[in-house]
Structure formats: structure tokens, C-alpha cells
Amino acid sequence: MAQTLAETIKEITRKHLEENNGIILGQCLSAVGWVNNTVPDTKNIIELPMTDIAGAGIAAGLAITGRRPIFVIRFQDFMFLNSSTLVNYTAKAKEIFNISVPVFIRALATEGNGTGPVHSAVLHSIFMHMPGFKVCSPMTPGEYTQVWDEFMKSDGPIYVSEHRKSFNQTDEIPDIISPDADITIYGISTARFSAIQAIETLKQEGIKCNFVNILWLKPLDLTEKLTMPLMKSGIGLVVDTDFEIAGASQSIAYELMKKTNKYVEALGAEDRSVGTAQRYENGTPSPEKIITKIKELIEIRKNSNCG
Amino acid sequence: MEYYNTQANDTKLEIFKKMCHIRAFEKQVKKSYDTHDIKCPVYLSIGQEATSATISTIFKPDLIFTQHRGHAYYLSFGGNKDKIIDELLGRDSGCNKGKGGSPGIQDLNIGMIGHHGLIGENVPLAVGATLGDSTKKTLCVFGDGAAEEDYVFTAMAFAQTHKLPILFICEDNDLSILTKKQVRRNWELTDALKAIGMPTANIPDDPELITPYIKEFINKLPAFINCKTCRHLWHVGTGQDGTPQTDRLEEYKQKLLEIGYELEQLQEIEKQKLTEAEVLWRKHLQRQ
Incomplete structure (x- = not known):
């Protein structure tokens, strides 16, 4: 095993x-x-x-x-x-x-x-x-x-x-790259698992997403492995489990945008404290939340021709 | 006093020489600070020379962790004088290339690790380093302000739990900047540590009082000595608020005279140390 x-x-x-x-x-x-x-x-x-x-x-x-x-x-x-x-x-x-x-x-x-x-x-x-x-x-x-x-x-x-x-993960997580993807998703921490679920769901709806793993947050090595999928898809999203505001997702989205001149947004935990009851949780962005965000970004691109 | 005359006479003179050396060196630091040749904040040991001069004459630690007011330890244990001067002058040839300044002085040849400037954080660092290699003996020095930092007692208690060979010294000048100890607390760290079984002493920084405790404690480390001392100048910089209450160097000199040393001999030592420091500093200042 x-x-x-x-x-x-x-x-x-x-x-x-x-x-x-x-x-x-x-x-x-x-x-x-x-x-x-x-x-x-x-x-x-x-x-x-x-x-x-x-x-x-x-x-x-x-x-x-x-x-x-x-x-x-x-x-x-x-x-x-x-x-x-x-x-x-x-x-x-x-x-x-x-x-x-x-x-x-x-x-x-x-x-x-x-x-x-x-x-x-x-x-x-x-x-x-x-x-x-x-x-x-x-x-x-x-x-x-x-x-x-x-x-x-x-x-x-x-x-x-x-x-x-x-902790129970046994498999490596490969990047998913297709030449005609609509968007590139960058995943950090456990947001990678929900991003992959979101991408699977969207695939069934005909929306194609690249997926790129980010292991090292600092130093961030902006190699072609990171930038090329974005250059082709024209739009990107960085998802993280940490807080979004002033966090890794926003920082890396900024670095990617600066490097590629393509539009990138960030999605992480919300700017609020976590309560103990289930309805107050604020952890890894759910697949549903990521899907909503991806659709929103694709809509923005359609309307603004950005990227 | 029962502890008097426990030092051999050559040791007494050695301590006096070191105290004079530190005083002379620090006077040169003050001079260069006042003329703006030194542009970084300085934490001077003037008035607090006795503890390091005495300990270094008896105890040879493998590692030394001091905090911001560390010039006296650096000099007493034989740290490179050229490198401390250049560090204070902010030069690349300084012991930390001018990056650490007065609190950060470091010389690995004497096992002295630079301090980053947060009081008392050198205590858990010293404890960790000794835990990492307990064949080594460590000296860890802090002040009465640092004694109040949460992590200081905890780290010392950890050293007691693991029986780590560390001599802890508090240079207790009764001041945190200018706030007196009695305003800040109603307890002594020696009492707290005694309660957990650590050998302790709470004494003035008189070399003849410190000496027997060092000799006794270095065989049963960890141990702690709180040395009550008198800082002559401001916490940082070279300012002074009135005449210091005591001058241990002057008192020690009087004691040496009482036991038969010649005034001329002691004055000659003072003069020689002043001249040496002046010549050394002039050499560095001229090398702009």
C-alpha cells in the first residue's frame, strides 16, 4: 500500500x-x-x-x-x-x-x-x-x-x-494543462483539493481549467511552469486556505499579473473570525465557492476582453 | 565579610586590570559617540564592569549569550577589539559588518553569540544551545528588566528540569530605562528560582563577593547569580543623570589599597589602559 x-x-x-x-x-x-x-x-x-x-x-x-x-x-x-x-x-x-x-x-x-x-x-x-x-x-x-x-x-x-x-494523502497531485483552457487555477494548501473538485464539476459543464500546484510560497519561483498556462488562458485565480486579505493568494496573484500582464484574482478565507458552530466556519474555500468565482471571472473576461 | 580574601592576589589584580580596560574602552566609545563618529545607539557598561571582569577570570564557558549591554563581556572574555570598534563605527570590517551594532557584538572565537536586541530572548537561546550540546558550558547574562520577560523564568526552569550546565547572571542595575525595580515588581528572581531548586545568590557586584559563588556554582550548574550593580550612564547613549550612587571600580581600588597594593601601581594600570584604548580608537578613527 x-x-x-x-x-x-x-x-x-x-x-x-x-x-x-x-x-x-x-x-x-x-x-x-x-x-x-x-x-x-x-x-x-x-x-x-x-x-x-x-x-x-x-x-x-x-x-x-x-x-x-x-x-x-x-x-x-x-x-x-x-x-x-x-x-x-x-x-x-x-x-x-x-x-x-x-x-x-x-x-x-x-x-x-x-x-x-x-x-x-x-x-x-x-x-x-x-x-x-x-x-x-x-x-x-x-x-x-x-x-x-x-x-x-x-x-x-x-x-x-x-x-x-x-495527512491521509498518498498520491501526488499533477498539474492539469490544456491548450484551450478558459482559465488557470493556482492552488495552495488544502484549497488544492477543493479546486480540483471544482475543476471536475466545471469540466462537465464545458468549462476548461488549467490547474497549477504551488508548493513553495516563498521564494516564489515564477518559472514557465507557472506563467505559460496563464499566458495561454489569459485569466487566472489563486486559491488558498489562509486568509485572502493581504495573504498568499493576493500576493501571488499580484506577482503573476506583474509577470504576465494577464488578469489574476485571489480567493482565500474570508476576513472574519471562525465560530465554533458549523455555520460560522471559515476554512478552505469550498468547491462551490471556487466554481462561483471561476464563472464570475470568465464572465468578466467576456465583457472586458481582458487578457 | 566572610567571603573576603578568597581570591589570590594576582587574581584580584587581573580583575582590576579588566575593569580598568572596560572603563577605558567605554570612555572611548562615549567620546566617539559624542563626536558623532559612532552613529548607532550604544549601550555602555560604565559602572557595570565588575561582574564580567570577575566571571571571566574564573569561569571559561564554551558559549556566551549576553544581551544589549554586552561590551564588558566581549572585552573581558577577549573578543577581538578591532572588530568591535569597526562594528560600532558601522564598517564592513566590524564583527557583524555593521549590521548588529552595539547589542549585536559577536565573536565566535570566544563562543560569544550576538544579541538581536530583544531583552531576555538570549535566555531561551542559551538554553536551547546547551540542550543541543550539553558537553559545553554556557554563560548567559541579562538584566533586571529582562528578568521580568515571561520566557526568561520559563527557559531557566527548563534548564533546571534538564540539568543544563548554564551559569545565569542578572546584572541588576535596578533600572528599566529609568523605571526602578520596586515600581515594577515586588519579587526577586532568586527567590523564584530557589523555589524550583536552582542554586542562587543575590549579592552586590563586588568581585570578592561574586568570586566564591562562581567557584561554588560552576560545579553545580545550572545556577543563578543576581548581581546588584550601578549603571552610570543612560540606558542608551552617553547621557548621565547626576552623580552615580556608587562606583564599583573606585571601591574595588580602595579595597586593593587596604590590602596592601600601592597607589602608584594601580594608577599606573589605569593610565596604561586609558592610553591603550585611546591609541587603539585613534588608529581606527583615522582609518576613515
Whole structure:
């Protein structure tokens, strides 16, 4: 049976802890479920006390001594507490002090089931904003392995925006490109899964969409893989699970527009807090929402001849 | 005092020399700041020379984590003097190419890691670095303001839980900018740490009081010493509000005289350190 993303994370971690003298730290790592079964029961595991601020500093200190720590944040919302040393020292140390402080920040997200206002966010955009971070959102085993390989070569922190909804993923997610597509959809985080569902539905209605995966949010490599489908379709949409306003989706839409001179919009979480009852959820844009947006954009293009 | 005369005489003189060296160096920093040759904010150790001068004479840590007021530690432990001067002058030849300034001074040859300027964040960093390699001994220094940062006690308590070999020092000048400690809190960090089993001392920064505690504590780390000191100048920059309440350097000099050192010898050391610092700074300033 193919390996799931969770199993991949666990194996990468096991190898790091057992063979590289690596180290993993976080809160409640060995408690129920071992962080959704992504942490192996082996050596070099540090159970942090419930100290979000000092914990990040301890992770950075470990990195100074070459241990390449994996720092687990079980809910991305907790990044606000953990950010100070990561933003102000870890990410700046190479540039200011010429010291390597490589921390693999596993920032996990979840949504739904009443997770509510402070356990349900995806927050990778904030880290894109700050100098010194590499930021990515792997959703497949292959992508995660690629991110890990990059980390082992890195001098600084990598913000790995994980989402529990992807932990059972076994397959890679291919790009979908057709020469006569009506629009190009760029997917980030779990918005990729709903975008693909939306594209399948639209296909049955005769609307053709390109689909391009975005794994690395920063640095964003605007290769032809990203720009060519847009050049041909003439219009694009970036979908993300993080908040849309001032977020990754808007930022990348802007970069794509600047590079291609084609019209690109963004769709992410709405600018409101999440309530616990189901009707107040505000997570990954649903396929229905993406479909509505795509149709709206195609309509705009028809009327304005943009692209 | 029971702890007096615990130092060998050559150690006493060594501490005095280091204190004079720091004072002389910092006076040159002040001079260059006042003439605008230094354009970055400076955090001077004038008045607070004793702690680093004493510790460095007894304890040889592998790693040193100080915070913004770190010149005295850099100099006491033998950091490269040319590189700190050029750093303060904002030059590429500075220890951080002019990017770190006064708080960020760093010399990896003495194990000293630069501070980014957020008080107390050096404490969890020191704890993490020692956890990463506990064959190494670490010195971690902060101030009485940083002692109040949430993460400082937590990180020290983590060091206590994991028995990490770190000597924690608080240079307690009783001031956060100009706000006195009694306005800010009614507790002592030594009491809090004593309660979790860490060896602690809360003493004035008199070298002869610090010495026996360092000697005792370096064999049972982690440990913490709160050294009450007197900052002579402003928190940042070179300004001064009246005459300092105490001058540890002057007091230490008097003690050395009491135990038989010659005034001429001590004055000669002071003069020599002033001249050395002046010559060194002039050399760098002329190299515009």
C-alpha cells in the first residue's frame, strides 16, 4: 500500500532523530496520537512544557548547535506566541550574524468540527511577509520529501504549513494543462483539493481549467511552469486556505499579473473570525465557492476582453 | 565579610586590570559617540564592569549569550577589539559588518553569540544551545528588566528540569530605562528560582563577593547569580543623570589599597589602559 503523508513525515523524522543526531521538540508530542501519528516513538524527542514563547527560543538555540530541530506547533494559531524568536532571531541570524539557524517549523492546521476561533487558522502568509523565511505548504508525500531535502541544505528556518486534511494523502497531485483552457487555477494548501473538485464539476459543464500546484510560497519561483498556462488562458485565480486579505493568494496573484500582464484574482478565507458552530466556519474555500468565482471571472473576461 | 580574601592576589589584580580596560574602552566609545563618529545607539557598561571582569577570570564557558549591554563581556572574555570598534563605527570590517551594532557584538572565537536586541530572548537561546550540546558550558547574562520577560523564568526552569550546565547572571542595575525595580515588581528572581531548586545568590557586584559563588556554582550548574550593580550612564547613549550612587571600580581600588597594593601601581594600570584604548580608537578613527 502506498505511504500516506503522515507516514512519510514519521519516517523522515525517525531517520533524522536516529541517524542524524537530529532533534524534535514541541508540546504533547508523545500524547494521544503522537501528533496525528506523524512523530515516531524513538530517541531525541524533547517534550516542551507549555511554553510557547520560550519554546521557540529553545528551538533556535538547538539549531545554533547544528541539531537541525523539527519544531512542532500543533495549531498554526499558536504561531503568534511562538513567533518572536523565530521572526526576530532565527530568520535574521544568517543575514545579521552570519550564523546558520535552521529550524524546520511544522505548523499544523485543522478546520471544522467546532475548532473555533483560535485553533483553525492557516497562517503561512504572515511568514511570507517577514524576511528570512522559506515558506511552503506540502500536501503530498513527494512534496514533503522535497521540502525536507531543501531543509537539510538550508541555513535558515523553513515554515512548513501543514494541514491535517492532507495527512491521509498518498498520491501526488499533477498539474492539469490544456491548450484551450478558459482559465488557470493556482492552488495552495488544502484549497488544492477543493479546486480540483471544482475543476471536475466545471469540466462537465464545458468549462476548461488549467490547474497549477504551488508548493513553495516563498521564494516564489515564477518559472514557465507557472506563467505559460496563464499566458495561454489569459485569466487566472489563486486559491488558498489562509486568509485572502493581504495573504498568499493576493500576493501571488499580484506577482503573476506583474509577470504576465494577464488578469489574476485571489480567493482565500474570508476576513472574519471562525465560530465554533458549523455555520460560522471559515476554512478552505469550498468547491462551490471556487466554481462561483471561476464563472464570475470568465464572465468578466467576456465583457472586458481582458487578457 | 566572610567571603573576603578568597581570591589570590594576582587574581584580584587581573580583575582590576579588566575593569580598568572596560572603563577605558567605554570612555572611548562615549567620546566617539559624542563626536558623532559612532552613529548607532550604544549601550555602555560604565559602572557595570565588575561582574564580567570577575566571571571571566574564573569561569571559561564554551558559549556566551549576553544581551544589549554586552561590551564588558566581549572585552573581558577577549573578543577581538578591532572588530568591535569597526562594528560600532558601522564598517564592513566590524564583527557583524555593521549590521548588529552595539547589542549585536559577536565573536565566535570566544563562543560569544550576538544579541538581536530583544531583552531576555538570549535566555531561551542559551538554553536551547546547551540542550543541543550539553558537553559545553554556557554563560548567559541579562538584566533586571529582562528578568521580568515571561520566557526568561520559563527557559531557566527548563534548564533546571534538564540539568543544563548554564551559569545565569542578572546584572541588576535596578533600572528599566529609568523605571526602578520596586515600581515594577515586588519579587526577586532568586527567590523564584530557589523555589524550583536552582542554586542562587543575590549579592552586590563586588568581585570578592561574586568570586566564591562562581567557584561554588560552576560545579553545580545550572545556577543563578543576581548581581546588584550601578549603571552610570543612560540606558542608551552617553547621557548621565547626576552623580552615580556608587562606583564599583573606585571601591574595588580602595579595597586593593587596604590590602596592601600601592597607589602608584594601580594608577599606573589605569593610565596604561586609558592610553591603550585611546591609541587603539585613534588608529581606527583615522582609518576613515
